[in-house]
Amino acid sequence: MAEEARLICAAADLEEAGRGVRFEVEYCDQAAPAFVLRYRGKVHAYLNRCAHLPMELDWREGEFFDLERRDLICSTHGATYAADSGACIGGPCGKTPLVRLRVEERGSSVYYLGSEDD
Numbered sequence: 601m602a603e604e605a606r607l608i609c610a611a612a613d614l615e616e617a618g619r620g621v622r623f624e625v626e627y628c629d630q631a632a633p634a635f636v637l638r639y640r641g642k643v644h645a646y647l648n649r650c651a652h653l654p655m656e657l658d659w660r661e662g663e664f665f666d667l668e669r670r671d672l673i674c675s676t677h678g679a680t681y682a683a684d685s686g687a688c689i690g691g692p693c694g695k696t697p698l699v700r701l702r703v704e705e706r707g708s709s710v711y712y713l714g715s716e717d718d
């Protein structure tokens with residue numbers, strides 16, 4: 601079921617390829633960690649759950665990008681994901697992507713709109 605838009609953070613909190621902002625969502629009737637970040641000017645959000653094992657990705661709170669600040673990397677075993685789609689592009693995630701969440705930047709704020717399954 602679709603959720604109402606929920607404020608996550610200020611748009612200014614998300615620098616280009618910078619730290620992500622963690623938030624929590626309800627996914628499959630359970631609370632689940634999630635994050636939002638900015639890449640190539642757009643905001644993208646995913647469940648904070650690696651496709652390899654159900655581990656959170658960030659190596660330090662909000663740090664999801666690799667050293668080149670291009671791809672997202674799992675701190676546990678190094679799976680890498682495309683920042684703009686969540687597609688697995690290397691490592692033990694196989695072909696399984698991150699779970700995408702719907703977010704929208706409106707004015708000076710970023711909102712959560714639900715999961716792509718909604």
Ligand code: FES
Binds near residue numbers: 650654655674677692
């Ligand atoms: S838990 Fe993420 S790569 Fe293994």
